[in-house]
Amino acid sequence: MIFVTVGTQLPFDRLVAAVDDWAAEHPDADVFVQLGNSALQPRFCRYTRFTDPAEWEALFQQAERVVSHAGMGTIIKALDQGKPLIVMPRLAARGEHRNDHQVATAARFRHYPGVRVVEDAAGLARCLDEPLTAFQTEERSNERLASLLGAIRGFLQAPAG
């Protein structure tokens, strides 16, 4: 199953359309879309508008690949769990977000193992056509997390003032 998620806040019709177009040409593929407030309703995918956290987690776990806007929640979970991820950042020029911070975020993560960043429907289709084995993921080192937790613990233990 391919799990597509656009987050809760803003519609992302360009991503929904791109995924649905790909699904139309791949009738064997099982695609599930979390639509949010997108106006488009997919014709070749299963979908829901919103999920509660447990449903989202179940869909995420079942998925062999995840397609997403450049939302940090999804990126963190995918990296943490070694889930192959295709990211299409929202563009301010198309009214998909207030600014282009998703482009900057996606650019920073594009070299991480198991992550692909695409700009448009053609790029998305190319990535979805890749065999799953092309997505090399790896166990994340948690060095950065350990360091940040250490800094916070140190601050909490230091005398106030």
Place this chain on the structure above:
Amino acid sequence: MSGRRCESRRAFLVASHGGHWVQLRRLAPAFEGMDVWYVTTTAKVREEVAPAPVLIVPDANLNEKLRLLLLAGRMLWLTLRYRPRVVMSTGAAPGFFALMFGKLIGARTIWVDSLANAERMSVSGAKVRPFADLWLTQWPEVASPFGPFYKGAVI
């Protein structure tokens, strides 16, 4: 310290729902042994963090003046009522007010700017600077010698 009857270990961990929340939760282990209270924008997460208490505030962005006012009022009330000794947030607007009011009552405050801000601090993250005792970015490229500081990241 000797004059105090009881040193409260209460911490407010504050984030709006979504990516900010996911990042906040990854930092929770640093607060082990403390009296952790979550402050967020949806009750959906109660199950996830139980038995830790969850306080709900309205979400708002900078374009929603009335909602910002509601959010500020609610956060001020919660701060005065529960008097946290430590306040930490990953963003966004709820965290800004939580640190501002936390500072007002003498709490120690931590801001960890979201990973979503890879080029500069978020709007809330920049504005919160005077109220943040520990003012962090998760990108070395955004850090500067005078802050924000880079100490690591949630991933």
